[in-house]
Amino acid sequence: MTTELPLADGPPPRERADAARNRAKVLAAAERLFASGDPAAVTMDDIARAAGIGRGTLYRRYPDRASIARALLDEHERALQERLLRGDPPLGPGDTAAGTVPAPAERLAAFYAAMVELLETHVHLVLGAETGEARYRTGAHAFWRLHVAHLVREAGRPDPEVLADQLLAPLAPELFRHQRERGITPERITAGLAALARGALGQG
Template identity: 50%
Template sequence: MRELPVVGRPPAERADAAHNRRRILRAAAEVIATRGPEAVTMDEVARAAGVGVGTVYRRFGDRARLVYAVIDDRERDFQAAFIQGPPPLGPGAAPAERVRAFLHALADRTEAQADLLLMAESDPPEARFRDGSYRLYHRHLTLLLREVRPDADAAYLADALLAPLAANLFLHQRRARGMPLDRIKAGLDTLAGALVAPPDAAPQERPG
């Protein structure tokens, strides 16, 4: 399977600008973690990062872009892990193992930033499917599924595996229904196991 590109890489920048960017994003992530994304202000993030508020505005423009940049910063690390990292999440493991590892890692990634991802996926409602990250996830799973099930519609199955990890459903399961993360991962294992099983491994219907 050819290597996929990590999407959303920041442009090349001076060392001092890159340092300030990391400080601002780290500060914003801490504010979001303690008070929620709605409580974030440019002034507060600037104070937490130890930079002038003008630096934050010049770097990110407005609060919404800053919040999405926090998502992007974490997202690039996740993408690098499944594209270039060690197995079973990264290359080197059997395709079925990589599918399972990817779904578990994506569940962890969703857990870490569920509220931010919900904001990003809901504005507009179809934003999840326009996002470069979703397209990369879909391509990654499609390539793995084609190796395991060359007879199947891998593109459709990739969407089916990603559907349970939409932020709105994930948060409903975690908060409204009280599902622990391990239960969600176990359900993903069951779903993925059924999808990657060869056709002759499907249970036979009992004669009536």
């Protein structure tokens, strides 16, 4: 028996100075590596070497490349999530009293546009994080799915859960990257998605 209550974990232990220093070095190095070239080709060894630390140190905090990319991506994704929940319409929900509630199709189009912006700035991070099927299991994806399913339901369409995943599919980072490499501009991508949004959720 101890004098401490089993479930009362104390204050979060302060991060040691050397640990903080190394974390910053890792994130800076990883950001740089992801941005220059194929994110999937960046190895843990590359990152450790670029950060000037040992492999063991790197693995202590980050179990794999995806977790590093996610750490870099999180703040951006959270900012967008915040705007979806409380930002101005048509991205945010609007105000019933003020009569500024946007149609679901418009909110979806605005969401698409915001995601294209995010991808344009950070594809390399999204591709460095989980890709393929693993992507569908991330917290971020769950959020997007919830949001889109909500819009589908508002638009009175059947089976929002299934349709939401299908409406999110065109935002796959691999597709975005492929389109950009073929010379397609973000504007054209956004326009196509807007058409899709109006077709799927508009009162056709």
